[in-house]
Amino acid sequence: MSAAEVSVSDRFDWFVDAVSSALMPSTMIAENPGGFYAEGGLLNTGPVQVSRFSYSPLRSRRTPRLIRRGDPEQYQLALVTRGTAWFAQDHSEAEIRAGGMVLWDTSRPYESASGLDGRDVEAFVLQIPKERMALPSQQVDRLLAQRIPAGTGVGAILSQFLVSLADNGPDCRPQELAGLGNMAVELAASCLTQQLGTVREQPAELRAHVLLRRINTFIEHNLADPELTPRAIADHHHISLRTLYLLFQNQEESVAATIRRRRLEHCHADLANPRLRDQPVHAIAARWGFTQPAAFSRAFRTTYCTTPTEHRHHSPASQ
Structure with missing residues (x-):
């Protein structure tokens, strides 16, 4: 301009x-x-x-x-x-x-x-x-x-x-x-x-804070990778698995729970997206790192008290 x-x-x-x-x-x-x-x-x-x-x-x-x-x-x-x-x-x-x-x-x-x-x-x-x-x-x-x-x-x-x-x-x-x-x-x-x-x-506290933020950013960027595991995260950041677990010790959830929650949140949003209604549930799950449809459905139901299909059917976009 x-x-x-x-x-x-x-x-x-x-x-x-x-x-x-x-x-x-x-x-x-x-x-x-x-x-x-x-x-x-x-x-x-x-x-x-x-x-x-x-x-x-x-x-x-x-x-x-x-x-x-x-x-x-x-x-x-x-x-x-x-x-x-x-x-x-x-x-x-x-x-x-x-x-x-x-x-x-x-x-x-x-x-x-x-x-x-x-x-x-x-x-x-x-x-x-x-x-x-x-x-x-x-x-x-x-x-x-x-x-x-x-x-x-x-x-x-x-x-x-x-x-x-x-x-x-x-x-x-x-x-x-x-x-x-x-x-x-x-x-x-x-x-x-x-x-x-x-x-x-x-200070050690500042270094830990910076490293934790970098790890959280790395997780968000790699949710689609089914090989995203605590071990892979630790190796990428050149730290031990024990150090990684200690970084998350004072957080609200573990590193594995963080990965699972973020993947589920993306799946939850995509299933309610009208532009993605033609894509099968298992395809959306795979896009965010869930390679086993049955395990994805169980995790989704445990978190949201409904199945992925029911969530998609009852989303405002489908009304």
Whole structure:
């Protein structure tokens, strides 16, 4: 989308509406509203959204009132690829030049200024729902409005990935985009962890939390694989089976129960999907890793107190 398609007098208002809709409600003041320039694009990968904006110098502010008006409850990580920008949040502030990144929390007030040198700015923004962030909030809070280098290490890999994702993502299929979105979240978490210090320097509790989130993500991505077992999960993450069981010791369910529940939830949703009514029950079960129809039916009935066929027949879509 481009402001060039909008009349000159309306371009700044168009950009404010576009950013407020794509990212979060904010107030903005342009240095030159009459000659304002902006272009933008959005890529929805499923778990996260990647936005790219190029725009003229402006100032932006997010107040408690605007937060009450709309809060996507996200961490937003911006990569500045042209121009300069300044961000302030939670008693921290940082000036970001091309090649740098900065993180902010949509649930907190913030201020920013772009184009400090009078030039247009280009930035890529990765929007990560807070529930998908693999780091505890008290750790992430230490990085708000702090400059995050993107020239070496994981930061460089993440920045290059974001640019490539924005450029090539529109040519990918939805299922491919979902996988790429999860990769972006993992890279972002690794980058932030690197900023906090090396993994070995992190408290054991934090390392366990990060590893558990990675394992849960791995499980979700591989539910269709009938070979997804606790042993396979432990081997993939280079840990012992005992370590894996200890990670889940304080969770509400065991690792095997987690796999079974998530598979059943997907089957439950697919059986109620009118677009899948022509697919046999056993085919849907197999899609989510259940290779034995009888075992699937028993597990489904135990969990939902009805058979898969009865659930499909009584779902609202079949009425």
